[in-house]
Amino acid sequence: MKASKMKSLRAAGWKAGTAAEFLGLSEAEAALVGLKLALVAAVRATRQKRGLSQIDLARRLRSSQSRVAKIEAGDASVSLDLIVRALLAAGASRKDVQKAFVAIE
Amino acid sequence: MKASKMKSLRAAGWKAGTAAEFLGLSEAEAALVGLKLALVAAVRATRQKRGLSQIDLARRLRSSQSRVAKIEAGDASVSLDLIVRALLAAGASRKDVQKAFVAIE
């Protein structure tokens, strides 16, 4: 999806000044992906630390095992909202979420 | 949406052990809302610090002024993804996002 968006933008032949915006955009996309990956790792770590199976977490999340698997796999069809919800449902406190967020290098 | 979900759960007459889960859920919901509000405030602050109008930010985000307004208003129809994207598009660095996240009490 990101790649296709970039392609269409390129194909559109943007005018002066838009190049910087474009670069900024992809930079932002990369940052967002980084955040997601960090949180995703925290979800799995938190879940395992509590000795929960994906099914257990799915129950707490009121979702399904397959969706939990997708969350942890960093599947593109998973939103940041759901990742954070999963992290909280896994038992992470607000503070833990913050730490997970900061645990990016 | 949250309220309706809670209602339907209540109406469903949950079994033993589910009560704690239910409480945990609403707690998580509250934490998520808190995170969103903190980030939303950061979006407006960052945008204004850079002297950008909502229209300017909308352009960078490749979205519309009305959506930016909704983001900053904490509208329920706005996802965490979009809030973070807006924050980044407003010029916030990854570090700034982390700080915004931590700036919750």
Place this chain on the structure above:
DNA sequence: GCCGGGTATGTCACATCAGACATATACTCG
């Protein structure tokens, strides 16, 4: 008064995400 830039609010068609299910894979223990 009335413009003008900036912001807020409501609506809608379309895109994306969600939960659920089936199914596949992997690993352990008899």
Place this chain on the structure above:
DNA sequence: CGAGTATATGTCTGATGTGACATACCCGGC
């Protein structure tokens, strides 16, 4: 080997989020 448990992957249908547009609401200067 088969049975059990945990996780991964693909695909549906319905729910939710999105951009765009119209329009209303401010407020400052003219």
